[in-house]
Amino acid sequence: MQSSAASASASRKLDIGPAPADSPGVGAAAMDAAKSALLVIGLATPIVLIETKQSGAGVALEWRFGLVAVLAAIAALARFIHLTVVGPRVRAMPASNMAGRFSPGTVTWIKRFALVFVLLYPFIALALAGKGGAIKWIDNFGIQLLIYVMLGWGLNIVVGLAGLLDLGYVAFYAVGAYSSALLAKTVGLSFWLCLPLAGIFAALWGILLGFPVLRLRGDYLAIVTLAFGEIIRLVLINWVDFTGGYAGISGIPRPTFFGLPFTAGDDGFAAFFGVSFTPLHRLIFLFYLILALALLTNYVTIKLRRLPIGRAWEALREDEIACRSLGIDTVMTKLTAFAMGAMFGGFAGAFFAARQGFISPESFIFMESAVILAIVVLGGMGSQLGVAIAAVVMIGGTELLRELDWLKDIFGPGFDPTKYRMLLFGLAMVVMMVWKPRGLISTREPSIALHERKAISGALVKEGHG
Amino acid sequence: MSMQAEMPLLVVEHLTMRFGGLVAIDDLSFAAHRGEITALIGPNGAGKTTVFNCITGFYKPTVGRIALAHDATTTQTDLDRLTNSGDRWRKADGRGLYLLERMPDYEITAKAKVARTFQNIRLFTGMTVLENLIVAQHNALMRASGWTVLGLVGARRFKEAERAAVERATFWLDLIGLTLRADDPAGDLPYGDQRRLEIARAMCTGPRLLCLDEPAAGLNPKESLELNTLLRAIRDDHDTAILLIEHDMSVVMEISDHVVVLEHGAKISDGTPSHIKNDPAVIAAYLGVDEDEEEAAEAEIEGLQSGLDHGGAR
Numbered sequence: 001m002q003s004s005a006a007s008a009s010a011s012r013k014l015d016i017g018p019a020p021a022d023s024p025g026v027g028a029a030a031m032d033a034a035k036s037a038l039l040v041i042g043l044a045t046p047i048v049l050i051e052t053k054q055s056g057a058g059v060a061l062e063w064r065f066g067l068v069a070v071l072a073a074i075a076a077l078a079r080f081i082h083l084t085v086v087g088p089r090v091r092a093m094p095a096s097n098m099a100g101r102f103s104p105g106t107v108t109w110i111k112r113f114a115l116v117f118v119l120l121y122p123f124i125a126l127a128l129a130g131k132g133g134a135i136k137w138i139d140n141f142g143i144q145l146l147i148y149v150m151l152g153w154g155l156n157i158v159v160g161l162a163g164l165l166d167l168g169y170v171a172f173y174a175v176g177a178y179s180s181a182l183l184a185k186t187v188g189l190s191f192w193l194c195l196p197l198a199g200i201f202a203a204l205w206g207i208l209l210g211f212p213v214l215r216l217r218g219d220y221l222a223i224v225t226l227a228f229g230e231i232i233r234l235v236l237i238n239w240v241d242f243t244g245g246y247a248g249i250s251g252i253p254r255p256t257f258f259g260l261p262f263t264a265g266d267d268g269f270a271a272f273f274g275v276s277f278t279p280l281h282r283l284i285f286l287f288y289l290i291l292a293l294a295l296l297t298n299y300v301t302i303k304l305r306r307l308p309i310g311r312a313w314e315a316l317r318e319d320e321i322a323c324r325s326l327g328i329d330t331v332m333t334k335l336t337a338f339a340m341g342a343m344f345g346g347f348a349g350a351f352f353a354a355r356q357g358f359i360s361p362e363s364f365i366f367m368e369s370a371v372i373l374a375i376v377v378l379g380g381m382g383s384q385l386g387v388a389i390a391a392v393v394m395i396g397g398t399e400l401l402r403e404l405d406w407l408k409d410i411f412g413p414g415f416d417p418t419k420y421r422m423l424l425f426g427l428a429m430v431v432m433m434v435w436k437p438r439g440l441i442s443t444r445e446p447s448i449a450l451h452e453r454k455a456i457s458g459a460l461v462k463e464g465h466g
Numbered sequence: 467m468s469m470q471a472e473m474p475l476l477v478v479e480h481l482t483m484r485f486g487g488l489v490a491i492d493d494l495s496f497a498a499h500r501g502e503i504t505a506l507i508g509p510n511g512a513g514k515t516t517v518f519n520c521i522t523g524f525y526k527p528t529v530g531r532i533a534l535a536h537d538a539t540t541t542q543t544d545l546d547r548l549t550n551s552g553d554r555w556r557k558a559d560g561r562g563l564y565l566l567e568r569m570p571d572y573e574i575t576a577k578a579k580v581a582r583t584f585q586n587i588r589l590f591t592g593m594t595v596l597e598n599l600i601v602a603q604h605n606a607l608m609r610a611s612g613w614t615v616l617g618l619v620g621a622r623r624f625k626e627a628e629r630a631a632v633e634r635a636t637f638w639l640d641l642i643g644l645t646l647r648a649d650d651p652a653g654d655l656p657y658g659d660q661r662r663l664e665i666a667r668a669m670c671t672g673p674r675l676l677c678l679d680e681p682a683a684g685l686n687p688k689e690s691l692e693l694n695t696l697l698r699a700i701r702d703d704h705d706t707a708i709l710l711i712e713h714d715m716s717v718v719m720e721i722s723d724h725v726v727v728l729e730h731g732a733k734i735s736d737g738t739p740s741h742i743k744n745d746p747a748v749i750a751a752y753l754g755v756d757e758d759e760e761e762a763a764e765a766e767i768e769g770l771q772s773g774l775d776h777g778g779a780r
Contacts, residue, residue, distance in 0.1 A: 300618070307617040307624075308607040311593075315601045318590035325522065325582050326602045327575030327671055336614075446594045448628075450636065450648040454594075460653035461592030 029083040037076035044068045111385060118291060122284045131280060138283045140399050143290055143355065147348055148395045150294040152375040152387040154344030157301055159373065160382035161310065162337035163317025163464015165222040168209070168229025169372050172202040172342040174236060174364035176349025178243060181252045181359055191255040195350045202346020203339040205232075210338035214331055229369055236361040248360025255354045257285055286355050293351060297344045298384055304340070306447045313337050314382075314447070317464035371395075374425070378432050380439025381463060389440055397424065472538045473545070475500045475707050476521070476675055481530035483516050483731075490516045491527075492731040498675065498724070500538060503701050503708040505718045507742075508728035509751065514711040515585060517728070518677050521709070522582045523571035530567060534578050536674055537561035576605050581673035583664045585680050585711075591653025595644055595663060598652050599635035600628075602670035607631055638666035642696065658689040662696065669700065676700065678710040682717045690714060694721050719743065727751070 048071065051062045117124075125137040151173060158166045179201040180194035189197070213224045236243045243249065254262065260269040262282035269285075270277035304310040312333045315323050323330055353359050371394065379390030401424075404417040436442065442458030474497035483491040491513045498504040506514050519525040521532055533545050540563050548556050548563055555564040555577060564578035574580050590598050600607070610627030611617030617624045639645040642662040647655065652663060661681060668676055681697070682690050698721060700706050712718045718725065718739065725742045727735040735745045742748050 303618055304614070307611055307614055308604050309611075309614045309617075311597060311601050312604055312608075314593060315590050315604075318592055319588050321524075322584070322588040322590065323601075324524075324571045325575060325584070325588070326604060326667070327572050328601075328604050329572050329576075444592055446597060446649065448596060448600060448632070449594070450596050450632070450639075450645075452649055454649050456592055456594070456651045460651045 026084060029080055032083055033076040033080040036079040037072040040072045040075040041068060044071050107385065114388070122287050126280075131278065134280065135283060138280070138287055140402075141396060142287045143283070144399065145392055145395050146287070146290040146294050147352060148372065148375060149388050149391040150290065150297050150348045151345060151372045152379065152391045153294065153297045153301060153384060154341050154348065155372050155376050156341075156379075156382065156384070156387050157304075157313070157344070158337050158341035159376050159464075160387070161301075161305065161317065162313040162334065163381075163462070164334060164337060165218065165225070165464070166338075166341070167222045167226035167366075167369055167373065168232075169225075169341070169345055170364045170366070170369040171209075171229040171232035172206060172345035173349040173352070173368070174232050174361075175205045175342075176202045176346030177353040177359050177363070178236060178249070178349075179346070180350035181249045181353040182242075184253050184354075185249060185251070191253065191350075191354050192258075194354075195347060198350035199343045199346040202349065203343040206338040206340075206342025207335050209342075210335040214334055226366070226369075229364075229366060233361050233364050233366075236364070244360075246360060246362075248358060248362075249353075250358040252353050252357050252359070254282065254357060255286070255289065286351075290348075290351055290355075293347055297347075300340075300344075301384060309333070309336060311447055318462050371425075374429065378429065378439055380441035380443075380458070382444060382461070383439065383441035386439055386441030394425070394428070397428075473535045473540045473542065474498060475535060476709065477531075477533045477535075477545075478517075478521070479531045479533075481517065481520060481532065482528050483513070483520060483525060484528045490731050491520070494530075494728070494731070494733055496726045496733060496736060498707055498709050500707050501701060501705075502723040503697060503710065503721050505722035505725045505739075506709065506711050506728065507713075507718055507725060512728040513731040514728055515679060516731075518582065518679055518709075518711060521566055521574075522580060522677060523566060523569055523574040527567050532566040534564045534566055534580065534675065535561075536563070536579070575671055575673070579672060579674040580677065581668035581671045581675075582677040583661075583668050583679055583681060585683065587657075587660050587664050589652040589660055589664055589667070592651060594649050595639070595652050595655070596632070596635055596648040598663060598667050599638060599670045600631055602667045603631045603634065606672075634670060638669055641699065642666050658685050661685065661689075662693070665696065665700075669704070669706070673706055676706050676708045678708060678712075680711055680713060682712055682714040685714075687716075690717055693717065697721055 045068065049064055049068055051064055053060045053062050121142055122134070122138050125134040125142070128134075129137050151169070154172075155166065155169045158164050158169070176198040180191075180198035183189045183194045183197060184191065209225065209228050213221050216224055237245055239245075256262070257269045260272050261267070262269050262279075262285065264270065264277040268277065269281055275281075301310075305314070312323065312328050313336075315326075315328065316330060316333050316337075320330055323333070352363070356363075375390045375394055376387055378394065379386035379388070398418070398421045401417040401421060407417055408415050432439070438458035438461075442461075443455040444458065444461045445455060446453055476498040478497070479495045481491055481494040482489070494513075494517065496504075506517060508514055516525065520527045520530075531549065535545070537560065540561055544556075544561075544563055548565060553565075554568040554573075555562065557563070562578070564574075566574055566578060566580070569578065575582075590601065593601070607624075607627055608614075611624045612621065636645065636648075639648055642659075642665070644655070644659060644663060644666075647659070652660065655663060661684070665676075665678065665681060668678075678697075682693055685693060694717060697708055697710075701708055710718075710722075722739055725735075725737065725739055726733060727742060727745075727748050729751045734751055735742055735748045737745070
């Protein structure tokens with residue numbers, strides 16, 4: 001009920017002018033569409049209409065009436081279709097249908113199918129795309145996606161379970177990446193030692209961040225964590241002796257297959273197993289490594305949810321004062337949530353450093369934090385499956401933009417679809433807000449049951465106040 | 467106090483709470499005894515909830531001592547020694563003595579075993595009824611799970627502790643009649659059930675003193691009666707004394723063993739319900755009188771207490 005009411009009110013807010021909310025006639029819809037077009041013209045006039053072009057020594061103005069007209073036409077058409085076709089259909093959909101479209105059994109099957117698919121993914125990619133084409137599919141789509149799935153799951157502990165809004169999660173990712181890179185390069189530790197150490201360092205930084213922000217809630221917590229993320233990035237840029245500044249750290253040792261490097265040499269992985277050398281070996285290995293790390297994150301989170309600490313996190317999200325009245329040490333509970341989330345971010349960072357072989361502060365900008373947070377929020381706070389789906393859609397979707405080269409035939413050679421990444425990101429968020437304000441999977445799974453486990457409607461679950 | 471052979475469970479002495487220039491509680495002293503239901507009553511704004519917040523650590527009192535003695539054999543000397551030592555609590559041979567004004571809120575529940583409910587119900591609405599009761603047993607389960615380490619590897623000790631926790635929860639669910647709704651979200655329960663669940667949740671922390679802030683608010687007469695039965699059962703069967711704030715006089719007069727009346731942050735009366743009922747100061751300040759007796763009562767009160775205003779019939 002809640003979600004349908006929310007979406008109805010959201011769509012009412014979008015109405016411009018006095019058009020009635022419930023299925024207007026074609027004439028009224030046309031009027032409304034015309035108003036939308038006028039609004040776009042008003043907005044576009046100062047922003048789009050005039051373009052400055054370098055001509056010789058001076059600047060020439062170019063008027064783009066055509067472009068403004070096209071934008072206005074698109075807005076009018078979209079509004080018209082929304083009012084006459086899409087809107088009535090969405091309203092006709094019963095609310096319960098939208099909340100519980102999948103039965104718990106179906107969800108279990110989706111999870112199993114997804115797991116088998118991911119386990120076989122490199123070989124499916126090889127079979128379908130061949131040796132040359134598979135590199136892109138395993139690296140850009142497989143490994144890249146799984147890093148974000150893992151980061152999403154890690155942040156889910158802090159934001160989704162404990163309800164603490166963390167806008168600086170990328171800082172822990174950076175701490176993990178830099179500590180593992182520096183340990184590998186300066187001390188010469190192997191990747192398998194760097195990985196746990198990176199997690200421990202990140203967890204320590206999580207506790208360090210946790211202490212000052214314990215008293216803060218909501219917006220204030222968000223701002224301080226945001227600042228923390230920026231501090232870490234600025235330190236990485238300016239402490240040139242230690243971190244290399246903007247130049248970053250290059251030549252980070254690649255992970256080995258339990259001591260066997262992925263090289264063409266005689267002591268390499270290929271020679272040891274008697275197969276011909278190909279860079280795909282390393283990629284497939286990295287794929288399974290990040291898959292194992294992501295599944296570990298998932299497994300530990302699921303386990304923790306059923307332990308007292310996990311229940312305390314969720315109780316903290318629901319009501320902090322009630323927690324204190326039940327004898328729960330909220331300071332420790334918050335710190336463990338920060339430390340746990342940070343630790344998995346650190347693991348992901350260590351993997352990132354080893355995979356890239358090169359890291360610089362460029363990789364740890366605020367945008368990354370925002371994307372990871374968007375994944376958690378869009379997925380449905382607290383839902384492991386929802387976060388995984390959101391990561392695949394958000395990151396996979398933007399990666400797919402690189403594949404749309406044929407659009408250049410339509411819009412001219414200067415058209416770069418990847419430039420529209422953020423536009424699509426924003427659009428996806430607005431659509432989600434209207435359609436499912438509590439995220440893809442908004443129901444909560446109880447951690448313990450006496451008779452039968454029933455999913456809890458998202459309307460009752462609180463988001464936390466920091 | 468030193469004359470008494472046995473120290474009461476809760477001794478509040480010279481409690482004063484100031485918010486800036488406002489004196490919410492003014493030099494209040496009272497005691498709550500083991501095996502008794504003590505009611506704290508008074509008109510709106512008398513400072514009742516502030517007293518609760520001081521006892522349960524949500525406020526730090528400006529002045530005063532709030533001592534909680536688990537064992538009856540605790541003496542005044544023990545209390546004085548603890549007060550002078552600067553420690554927050556002392557537990558020797560199972561005799562726990564706690565200075566609540568020195569302890570943080572969560573420790574008061576965890577160590578001193580004082581549990582509370584809230585005037586506006588504070589359940590974990592997005593968690594099931596059973597989960598609410600399990601979260602209340604957090605500290606015991608946390609120890610059993612070896613601060614998560616043993617729990618992560620699935621140790622037997624933790625599984626047994628969890629089973630015991632579920633058993634305890636089931637006991638309380640049976641008592642408040644919510645066993646069939648154990649797996650429903652707490653936010654889906656009707657108001658009266660939520661009130662009872664909050665009491666059961668507080669009881670799952672295993673308290674020696676249960677502080678209830680208006681447990682009968684918003685209940686219908688039938689639910690009110692059920693509440694009386696529940697509170698009596700808690701007092702008689704669980705070694706838990708009850709301190710309650712209540713406006714519903716049918717509950718207060720029916721079940722309390724001892725009533726403390728507050729007005730403007732100060733105590734105006736203290737005694738058994740029948741004593742309170744006949745105390746002119748209380749009548750004037752709070753209880754009011756029946757309409758047909760109003761004139762006679764007014765004349766009587768004017769004679770006795772010229773300074774106090776008439777509280778109005780309730």
